[in-house]
Amino acid sequence: MDIGIDLGTANTLLYARGQGIVLNEPSVVAMKEGGRTALAVGTEAKETIGRTPGSITAIRPLRDGVISDYEAAEEMIRHFVKKAVPGRRPRTRMVVCVPSGVTPVERRAIVHAAQRAGAKAVHLIEEPMAAAIGAGLPVAEPRGSMVVDIGGGTTEVAVISLGGIVTSQSLRVGGDRLDAAITDYVRKEHSLLIGERTAEDVKCAIGSAWPVPGDEELEERTFRIRGREKVRGLPKTLSLTTREVRAALDEPVESIIAAVKVTLEECPPELSGDVMEHGIMLTGGGALLPGLDLRMASATGIPVFVADDPLDCVVLGSGRCVEDFDGLQRVLTGA
Numbered sequence: 001m002d003i004g005i006d007l008g009t010a011n012t013l014l015y016a017r018g019q020g021i022v023l024n025e026p027s028v029v030a031m032k033e034g035g036r037t038a039l040a041v042g043t044e045a046k047e048t049i050g051r052t053p054g055s056i057t058a059i060r061p062l063r064d065g066v067i068s069d070y071e072a073a074e075e076m077i078r079h080f081v082k083k084a085v086p087g088r089r090p091r092t093r094m095v096v097c098v099p100s101g102v103t104p105v106e107r108r109a110i111v112h113a114a115q116r117a118g119a120k121a122v123h124l125i126e127e128p129m130a131a132a133i134g135a136g137l138p139v140a141e142p143r144g145s146m147v148v149d150i151g152g153g154t155t156e157v158a159v160i161s162l163g164g165i166v167t168s169q170s171l172r173v174g175g176d177r178l179d180a181a182i183t184d185y186v187r188k189e190h191s192l193l194i195g196e197r198t199a200e201d202v203k204c205a206i207g208s209a210w211p212v213p214g215d216e217e218l219e220e221r222t223f224r225i226r227g228r229e230k231v232r233g234l235p236k237t238l239s240l241t242t243r244e245v246r247a248a249l250d251e252p253v254e255s256i257i258a259a260v261k262v263t264l265e266e267c268p269p270e271l272s273g274d275v276m277e278h279g280i281m282l283t284g285g286g287a288l289l290p291g292l293d294l295r296m297a298s299a300t301g302i303p304v305f306v307a308d309d310p311l312d313c314v315v316l317g318s319g320r321c322v323e324d325f326d327g328l329q330r331v332l333t334g335a
C-alpha cells in the first residue's frame with residue numbers, strides 16, 4: 001500500500017493509492033503527563049484542547065511548522081496510518097510533505113517517524129510543491145507559478161518552474177497567529193480572556209481581510225463569544241463585529257502580503273513576469289479567509305486565485321506522486 005501524508009501543523013491528511021483521501025483529522029495528540037502512549041489522537045484529542053485536567057496535555061506536535069514534539073508526532077503518524085489503512089501493510093511506501101524550511105535533523109526525524117509507522121520506503125516532498133501540484137498548477141513547465149500555502153503555523157510562498165522551487169519564503173505566520181491576534185484584541189479592547197478554540201471560531205465565522213463586494217451580509221454580522229473577565233474573573237459574553245475582527249487581523253494579514261511581495265522581488269524577472277500574467281494561487285486553510293485574495297491582488301497588482309478545496313491541495317499533490325510511483329519505477333527499471 002502506498003500512502004501520501006500531509007503532516008500539517010493544524011490538520012493531517014492521508015491519501016491511499018487508488019482510494020483518494022482516506023483521513024482528515026486535526027494534528028493533535030492528548031498525552032498523559034510523563035506517559036509515552038497517547039490517550040486520544042486527532043478529532044477526539046482536539047476536543048480536549050483547553051479542557052484537560054492538569055495531568056493530561058493536548059499536544060500539537062507540529063505547532064510552529066517544525067516538529068516540536070517528536071514522540072507525539074510519531075505516535076500520531078502511527079495512529080493515523082493504522083486507522084486509515086487497517087490490516088497488514090506490506091511494502092508500504094510513503095510520500096510525506098514537509099515545510100520547505102525544515103532542517104536536515106527534522107527531515108531525518110520525519111523519515112524515522114514514518115518508518116516506525118510501518119513505511120519501508122519514505123520520500124519527502126516540499127509542501128509548496130505538493131500544494132502547487134494539488135492546485136493544478138503546471139509545475140513541470142518552463143513557466144513561473146506562484147503558490148501561497150497558508151496553514152495553521154506557517155505560510156509558505158514559493159515560485160516554481162520546471163519541477164523545482166526557484167525561490168521561497170517560509171514565515172511563522174498562519175491561522176494560529178490570526179487566532180492569537182483576535183485573542184489579543186479581545187483582551188485589550190474588551191478586557192475579556194478567551195481560549196484559542198473560541199478565537200478560531202470567531203475567525204472562521206466572521207473573519208475577513210478586506211470588505212468583500214457582494215457580501216454585504218458579512219459586514220452586518222456579529223458573533224457572540226464567551227470568556228472570562230480579566231478583572232473580576234467572572235464568565236461574560238459579548239458580541240464582536242466583522243469590522244472589529246478585520247481590524248484585529250490586520251497586522252498578521254499584512255505580514256503575509258509582505259512575504260509575497262518579497263518573494264516577487266527576489267524572483268528572476270522572467271518568472272515574475274509569468275506570475276504577473278497567470279496570477280497567484282492561494283492554498284491551505286488560510287486561503288478561506290474572505291477578502292484575502294482581493295487585498296493581496298490590490299497590494300501586488302497581480303490577480304489572485306483561491307484553489308478549489310484549498311485544505312486538500314497538499315495531500316492531493318502527494319497523492320499524485322503516490323499514484324505515479326509505478327510509472328516512476330517502470331522508467332527506472334526500463335520495464
Ligand code: ADP
Nearest residue numbers: 008009010011151152175176284285286288289
Ligand atoms: P496546516 O497545513 O498547517 O495543517 P491547514 O491548511 O489545514 O493548515 O489550515 C488550517 C488553518 O486554516 C487553521 O488555522 C484554520 O483556523 C484555518 N481555517 C480553516 N477554515 C478557515 C476559514 N473559513 N477562514 C479562515 N481560516 C480558516
Ligand code: MG
Nearest residue numbers: 008151284314
Ligand atoms: Mg498545510
